[in-house]
Amino acid sequence: MSQFEALNALKTIRPSGRKPDQLRSITIETGVTRYAEGSCMVSFGHTKVLVTASVEQGVPPFLKGKGQGWVTAEYGMLPRSTHTRSRREAAAGKQSGRTQEIQRLIGRSMRAVVDLKALGERQITIDCDVIQADGGTRTAAITGAWVALSMACNYLLIEKVISKNPILDQIAAISCGIFAGTPVLDLDYEEDSNAETDANFVITGSGDAVEIQATGEKRGFSRDEFNALFDLAHAGAIELFALQNKALGK
Amino acid sequence: MSQFEALNALKTIRPSGRKPDQLRSITIETGVTRYAEGSCMVSFGHTKVLVTASVEQGVPPFLKGKGQGWVTAEYGMLPRSTHTRSRREAAAGKQSGRTQEIQRLIGRSMRAVVDLKALGERQITIDCDVIQADGGTRTAAITGAWVALSMACNYLLIEKVISKNPILDQIAAISCGIFAGTPVLDLDYEEDSNAETDANFVITGSGDAVEIQATGEKRGFSRDEFNALFDLAHAGAIELFALQNKALGK
Amino acid sequence: MSQFEALNALKTIRPSGRKPDQLRSITIETGVTRYAEGSCMVSFGHTKVLVTASVEQGVPPFLKGKGQGWVTAEYGMLPRSTHTRSRREAAAGKQSGRTQEIQRLIGRSMRAVVDLKALGERQITIDCDVIQADGGTRTAAITGAWVALSMACNYLLIEKVISKNPILDQIAAISCGIFAGTPVLDLDYEEDSNAETDANFVITGSGDAVEIQATGEKRGFSRDEFNALFDLAHAGAIELFALQNKALGK
Amino acid sequence: MSQFEALNALKTIRPSGRKPDQLRSITIETGVTRYAEGSCMVSFGHTKVLVTASVEQGVPPFLKGKGQGWVTAEYGMLPRSTHTRSRREAAAGKQSGRTQEIQRLIGRSMRAVVDLKALGERQITIDCDVIQADGGTRTAAITGAWVALSMACNYLLIEKVISKNPILDQIAAISCGIFAGTPVLDLDYEEDSNAETDANFVITGSGDAVEIQATGEKRGFSRDEFNALFDLAHAGAIELFALQNKALGK
Amino acid sequence: MSQFEALNALKTIRPSGRKPDQLRSITIETGVTRYAEGSCMVSFGHTKVLVTASVEQGVPPFLKGKGQGWVTAEYGMLPRSTHTRSRREAAAGKQSGRTQEIQRLIGRSMRAVVDLKALGERQITIDCDVIQADGGTRTAAITGAWVALSMACNYLLIEKVISKNPILDQIAAISCGIFAGTPVLDLDYEEDSNAETDANFVITGSGDAVEIQATGEKRGFSRDEFNALFDLAHAGAIELFALQNKALGK
């Protein structure tokens, strides 16, 4: 009986009735906006994120004349994407620290699998707007971002703007956590609010990680606990890669 | 042959092939988010606006202790809701003058048909987020806002938080304009960018107007021209009222 | 007995004792500052707005190299121009939505009567600063703005910077409203605070309108009511054109 | 022959033809706005500052419950009060360091001659808005501020809000500088831009100074030079006190 | 030969000549400011961070009346703490995303080892100001923050403000990375700029982790690589705990 089989044999403690290693129902619908070069609505259960990839000529000042492109990301939550309404960041006059942290993470993750030289002197901006939040918005955003980014690169190839696909590898992200003492995959909001440890993993198609952010919310976590989370994440990522490919019609 | 029949007899000059007094295909889908007390996705052709109505206890400081409620609105466009990406207002650190103008208009329009005393000391915030923009986002937002607001008031009635429906009348909004010399109803982006005159009308179920904003974009407009636009708006509003009622299951 | 004669026959209901179609005492004093290329102090009764027109070389980035000029406007109220002191916008760190709405309106109105090609690659900025506010500041500002703008264009002609007057038509603005059930012209603050409907009209010398902003403050307004306001505005504009011309020594 | 007679005997080097110890033509017109509890337009030659004093109930948080009042000041320049248009601070989103420095100086100066206990728990805000700038705006502002402040205190006495005049002494301000090697009084813009040393003195009716700000613009200044400026300031202040009293009808 | 012995047997590839598992020279000098309830200057080689812990009565609004305290942190870099001068954040008008990310990390780390109930309704703010930056500023800041926090808690115990030490465990942080293909401990700037993977670990005295942030800078990292970094971090933390205790005189 494998590690996961053992976990799953337990009477589940998850509010949703899911098994510890079970993802929520995940869908990635592409082509959801008319204008963006790439777009998708990615749903992880009730979490829904609208992702667009926009191609623009030119690069930020610090890259001028270096013969390479740039990929960056912005993230936002609609004010009533949450249980109670949050203040609109545009009205507040600034993005919160959490927002900036998340959009930096998405941008770094995308750049980890893009050949910026092959992109040429242009920028792709990934906008991730949370329509509905039920935990895991940043991992859903990253998973969808790669799909939108791939579509935008395909567009550039088809339009013969570039001749080589700058996408080097597949990438997806998933959250794991220790809930009620048990390592579980893909936390929803109810689990996330009560998790003892919360960890986000960004993993490439080759199986390497490019980002890990793990936080002990109420207590520290042991090496074994962390390893169990890492195992769950690897297994989850493989499912996400398949869903991404399916969304892209591969 | 009536005024509109005469207009429609002309070989249409509209890029979409619509008749001068023809609305785009309009849909109002309610209940599109899990958390908001009222919500809808309103589409005027390719223009799509997600509207939520959020009920919160308490009122702004200037109304404290006056025994009445408040209805306000916020408006935003997703960065890639437009043909080319616009800067995210939260990143820019402020809302543009246009955004503020529109959200003030939506708020005033809603308050025109709400009995704020009957609402009690609570606030309903209408969030109008443009998912895709193809002209007429503010009028689509107002039309959807009334639907979301009605749902939120129904929620308060059902929950017995209030005993009397604060909604006094129905309200909807529509744009009209003079395009290629002809008065037309419900401008799309291509028409809007080239219109000689652009006018937005907010009209109540009783047939009165509560807001008119008319602008001569390239030249002034005559009294006759304005009257033709006003006629179109009245006729369009009647269609919108029916669509709103249908969306609410009336 | 004409429509206006009938109105005026009524025992007036206006706090100021004015007849329904009677403007306040209006003065436009030009040349009130030493430095601006055009300037005036425009008074509509107790409302006083200092307007300057400043010519600057160059145009905003979005017009670079297009062989045309630009006219824009900024608006502000001195903190104690009002009955009770308002917060200074420079100290608050931003302009209110109302301020932005008004300055956008002034700018659009001026551009409606200027040949931007004839202006060449230069910008004229109209600053409208309210010294004292008693209702109708935006319409007084527009009426004065045209005078200051004309002076600045004359200056450019006299200095032989341009060879053709870019001013295409005259333009003025006036507010009307329904006060105590009666349509009245040129609302003062006391009327404005209690008006059922408030409408601002920007009208050109040729009799066309370029902007209409009408708001039902407490209830909607009927088509007939709106038409009565429009009639008042047309009549008022003719008086304003004469005052503008007199101020310019024509 | 006194020190000043000696100076004046010299062929004047001042662009305006004034004698070294000669003030510009100075006027203080009171009651220039309808709403403010105190107001004046103060002119030092072409420099014109509109000053209002506004009484408000309550004090800033740091003074709550201490049984005393507060006097504070704000300063602004209209965008075209200067030779070339300056950016509007409200549009820029912040007040410049210079603006803050000046308004802090005005506030401190006023508080130096006010018995804050006698004022009670209320605040008087002095707004100094420069209509036209030709050097010496801060000293004109202070000189006018005392007049507006006195009027506001008189208003409180007349209304029997307070029973004792909180004004302890008279106060006025004047600039002096070394221009073309000569100490001169009340610099205009042309002198100010070329002065070797620029000094502002705030002086009370009792002859004491409450603020001195002296700056060597191109070189340092000697003790003797400073003393000559201080002498000029004392003489100028006496003239200003008389003008303030005359403005107040004393 | 253990894992680390094997690593160290290699001819070192570190620019500093350090062995792979060797910390820089680390010092923690306490009591470096007169006013703060706790303070230290923590140096990791050339990286120097001044840390103060300030006790204030009261808690943030979201904790009012909940019978518990709060620990938060702020982080900043002096403009010339870096090789080339960076823009001062106070002058720029906002904290960068990086700054916010780091100060949130420091705050979460401290709260992980504090019994907020035992702290009572007061807040301890940890200020971490980087005097000189040579890599690892956030880990140095966390390591020093625990020392300053402990001092502040001791102060509260000695002053009998609280009766029970709210510090539950020791905590320290260290960076590790893969440099030139080799896992190394405590990266300096030269290593950090060229590292293939960069990971920060926050570890408690009990050996658990409370935060892990790992980033593949140029490529992803394998599970084995990550485990090597985790091993280095555990070993490094033990050294840091001893240095913290020594600094506190334990």
Added chain:
Amino acid sequence: MSQFEALNALKTIRPSGRKPDQLRSITIETGVTRYAEGSCMVSFGHTKVLVTASVEQGVPPFLKGKGQGWVTAEYGMLPRSTHTRSRREAAAGKQSGRTQEIQRLIGRSMRAVVDLKALGERQITIDCDVIQADGGTRTAAITGAWVALSMACNYLLIEKVISKNPILDQIAAISCGIFAGTPVLDLDYEEDSNAETDANFVITGSGDAVEIQATGEKRGFSRDEFNALFDLAHAGAIELFALQNKALGK
């Protein structure tokens, strides 16, 4: 018996036990950071300011192409440099009026003794960060700024970037005040908070002043009182010049 001997003969009234004309213990330690072209930690008693001088290519836009350089300064206080923690300006989103006033003063003072032509088209930015505040931070900052600036100029000479030393004269600053009726030199915080008059003098090696800022805190000050302060400042400056030279190894 001289003026100062007479003062000193009095039983001292200073909290620190210092004589009226006695400076605090002053130290200037140079070379305190690795990266800055010039740096020092300047201490006036418990007041400690870290000063760095950073050389950058290029000048601000208003000096482009004028063949001269620029010297500017920025000032900040660490949040807990004071008795009670102050809000971090970067978190507040703006620099206070006091901060801006001080950094403008430091910049003007430095420029008064620099030949900007000799500096060439480069900028030296002086950062003055207060590590601990016990009164006199701005005068300590100026005194240290000249040392750091001199070091940066020496660096440019040694590197043969410039061929002539742009430093024209020495400069230092000192505060004086009237405390308990007595003129005293170099006020500490306890004296400063209770001083009747507070004056800052910036004085050059040639004995001229370049800046004087004197404020009557509780009452005005007489001409005689001011002269006594000026005498103290001149004497104090001579001591500071010696300390600056010693710090520079002259």
